[in-house]
Amino acid sequence: MKSGPWKSAAAFAAAFGSYARWRVWLAAGLVGSGALLEGVSVVLLIPILSVVVSPGSGDPWRIWIGETLTALGATTPVTQLAVLLAAFVCVALIRAGTLYMRDLTLGKLQTGFVEQQRNQVLHTLAAAQWSRIVTLRHARITNLLGTEMQRLGSSAQFMVQGVVAVVLLVVQGALAFMLAPGFAAGAIILLMIGGGVILMSHGRSRDLGSDVVRQSQALMGSASGFLGGLKAAAAQNGQGRFVTEFETIQTQLRQRQLTFQQRQARSRAGFAIGSSLAGAAVVLAGVAMHIQPAVLIALVLIFARMSGPAQQIQAAAQNFFFGLPSFEAIRQLEVDLGRDEATAPPPVTPPVGDIELRSAAFLHPGGGGVKEASLTIAPGSFIGISGPSGAGKTTLIDMMIGLLVPQSGEMLVGGEPLDAARRAGWRDSVAYVPQDGFLFHDSVRRNLSWGDPAISEEAMARALDLADAQGLVARLEQGLDTVIGERGTMLSGGERQRLALARALLRSPRLLVLDEAANAIDAQGEAALLARLAALDPRPTILMISHRAESMALCDRVVRVELGQVTA
Numbered sequence: 178m179k180s181g182p183w184k185s186a187a188a189f190a191a192a193f194g195s196y197a198r199w200r201v202w203l204a205a206g207l208v209g210s211g212a213l214l215e216g217v218s219v220v221l222l223i224p225i226l227s228v229v230v231s232p233g234s235g236d237p238w239r240i241w242i243g244e245t246l247t248a249l250g251a252t253t254p255v256t257q258l259a260v261l262l263a264a265f266v267c268v269a270l271i272r273a274g275t276l277y278m279r280d281l282t283l284g285k286l287q288t289g290f291v292e293q294q295r296n297q298v299l300h301t302l303a304a305a306q307w308s309r310i311v312t313l314r315h316a317r318i319t320n321l322l323g324t325e326m327q328r329l330g331s332s333a334q335f336m337v338q339g340v341v342a343v344v345l346l347v348v349q350g351a352l353a354f355m356l357a358p359g360f361a362a363g364a365i366i367l368l369m370i371g372g373g374v375i376l377m378s379h380g381r382s383r384d385l386g387s388d389v390v391r392q393s394q395a396l397m398g399s400a401s402g403f404l405g406g407l408k409a410a411a412a413q414n415g416q417g418r419f420v421t422e423f424e425t426i427q428t429q430l431r432q433r434q435l436t437f438q439q440r441q442a443r444s445r446a447g448f449a450i451g452s453s454l455a456g457a458a459v460v461l462a463g464v465a466m467h468i469q470p471a472v473l474i475a476l477v478l479i480f481a482r483m484s485g486p487a488q489q490i491q492a493a494a495q496n497f498f499f500g501l502p503s504f505e506a507i508r509q510l511e512v513d514l515g516r517d518e519a520t521a522p523p524p525v526t527p528p529v530g531d532i533e534l535r536s537a538a539f540l541h542p543g544g545g546g547v548k549e550a551s552l553t554i555a556p557g558s559f560i561g562i563s564g565p566s567g568a569g570k571t572t573l574i575d576m577m578i579g580l581l582v583p584q585s586g587e588m589l590v591g592g593e594p595l596d597a598a599r600r601a602g603w604r605d606s607v608a609y610v611p612q613d614g615f616l617f618h619d620s621v622r623r624n625l626s627w628g629d630p631a632i633s634e635e636a637m638a639r640a641l642d643l644a645d646a647q648g649l650v651a652r653l654e655q656g657l658d659t660v661i662g663e664r665g666t667m668l669s670g671g672e673r674q675r676l677a678l679a680r681a682l683l684r685s686p687r688l689l690v691l692d693e694a695a696n697a698i699d700a701q702g703e704a705a706l707l708a709r710l711a712a713l714d715p716r717p718t719i720l721m722i723s724h725r726a727e728s729m730a731l732c733d734r735v736v737r738v739e740l741g742q743v744t745a
């Protein structure tokens with residue numbers, strides 16, 4: 178259920194605060210000092226203007242300033258003005274340094290916050306249960322990690338800008354109050370009216386922001402659907418459908434963004450009219466009430482300076498609420514991924530021994546899956562898994578590699594039940610080769626080592642030999658350093674499968690799973706490959722899903738899966 182905008186804004190501020198911790202106080206100190214120094218430099222204008230405009234005035238405070246400056250050795254109006262201007266420049270220098278530090282600190286906080294949130298989502302994703310991940314749309318995740326994270330960064334910036342502007346406004350309001358309480362009270366009333374208008378409009382900004390999140394996700398979904406089915410679409414001239422869908426979503430997205438920009442422009446125009454009316458009223462009232470010219474000029478300056486932060490607060494609030502749905506969407510993804518369960522314990526490697534399923538079952542939401550499986554597989558066995566499409570073979574394998582947790586019954590390795598820690602440790606001992614090979618747009622070397630710098634070139638050569646892929650790599654223009662395209666599109670299906678198998682062997686797994694992993698290789702080549710795997714010494718436990726009877730003939734034992742029932 179969608180929570181209220183203020184609750185959501187508070188959660189955002191809390192998330193930002195828990196990231197920034199003590200740095201919030203550093204930033205607050207710098208923001209406060211900057212505002213104070215700005216106020217001091219405006220107030221310094223009063224004695225400067227009074228020396229310039231009315232040097233012979235008999236006001237008590239003018240006499241006090243004159244006496245103070247004379248005591249400091251500045252006796253003539255020119256030397257007094259020089260001392261005051263020197264003080265003004267000093268304050269301006271300190272202020273410039275403080276603002277520099279302030280902006281740097283706030284910038285670091287903002288970018289660091291986005292980095293932390295992105296990492297948090299990725300860690301949650303990496304630790305989430307497979308049964309949760311599998312139900313999520315990829316476009317939702319990529320959109321959140323890219324576009325919405327950027328909008329989150331903007332929201333953090335607008336929140337910080339809003340707070341800075343509030344501090345500036347309070348300090349300047351206090352100064353105005355000291356100089357002329359009546360005026361300040363008037364200005365505060367005007368500001369409160371403006372604040373009320375902002376509060377009334379935040380719900381609509383947030384609704385528009387929610388629409389933008391939805392449309393961005395749909396846009397990403399459409400683009401990734403197009404890229405995923407690029408070949409089929411190109412072959413059948415089906416690109417037009419994708420293009421039309423993409424354009425329609427984009428138009429809707431643009432309309433929402435335009436509506437928001439219209440609202441912003443309306444607010445800005447309203448603000449400009451309101452502030453010029455307020456400024457005119459200040460001058461008129463000041464003259465009518467015979468306020469000292471120097472004080473009146475300082476007041477006008479203060480009110481003119483207040484209008485900047487006031488407009489900033491209004492714009493920052495509007496933008497903040499417009500961007501807030503990105504934060505909500507990121508939080509929702511973490512909830513859907515099971516953030517609380519995702520704090521996985523450190524992995525524990527289960528002891529060497531049999532892999533055992535005892536009356537284990539896992540049924541997917543639609544009712545398909547494995548209804549009952551009782552199996553014992555000795556280390557080093559070569560097991561074939563057969564059965565018709567949709568029978569539950571992949572579900573069975575997913576339980577055995579620890580991706581799916583049995584909903585009833587249990588799984589043991591080496592006589593010990595797989596709890597969360599042992600399941601994580603068990604996956605360290607597994608190599609899984611899917612049908613599509615799963616290769617990245619990178620070199621053969623990096624595809625094989627999967628980022629592990631400890632894997633030597635000799636080990637790669639041995640694994641490539643076993644997968645009968647040495648010749649294929651030798652034929653590539655840059656050998657191991659050849660980039661093989663998105664998902665390995667520059668290779669044939671069988672070549673991709675051979676590389677994927679070589680990568681799996683480099684892990685020296687205790688359990689090697691081949692999920693129709695050689696079905697793109699010709700029957701003779703597959704038989705030779707499986708014979709080499711069967712001859713490995715020591716041999717990992719091998720589980721192989723295949724629809725080829727010739728391949729099954731090479732296994733020690735075949736497990737049959739039918740309508741979710743597993744028979745050994």
Ligand SMILES: Nc1ncnc2c1ncn2[C@@H]1O[C@H](COP(=O)(O)OP(=O)(O)OP(=O)(O)O)[C@@H](O)[C@H]1O
Pocket residue numbers: 311312541542543544545546564565566567568569570571572573
């Ligand atoms: N994530 C899921 N959500 C809902 N149903 C699912 C999910 N994954 C699989 N199923 C269903 O569970 C049943 C078993 O699927 P599974 O992938 O285990 O079959 P399989 O024997 O490996 O099939 P194939 O040989 O076609 O790959 C199927 O009916 C499938 O539609």
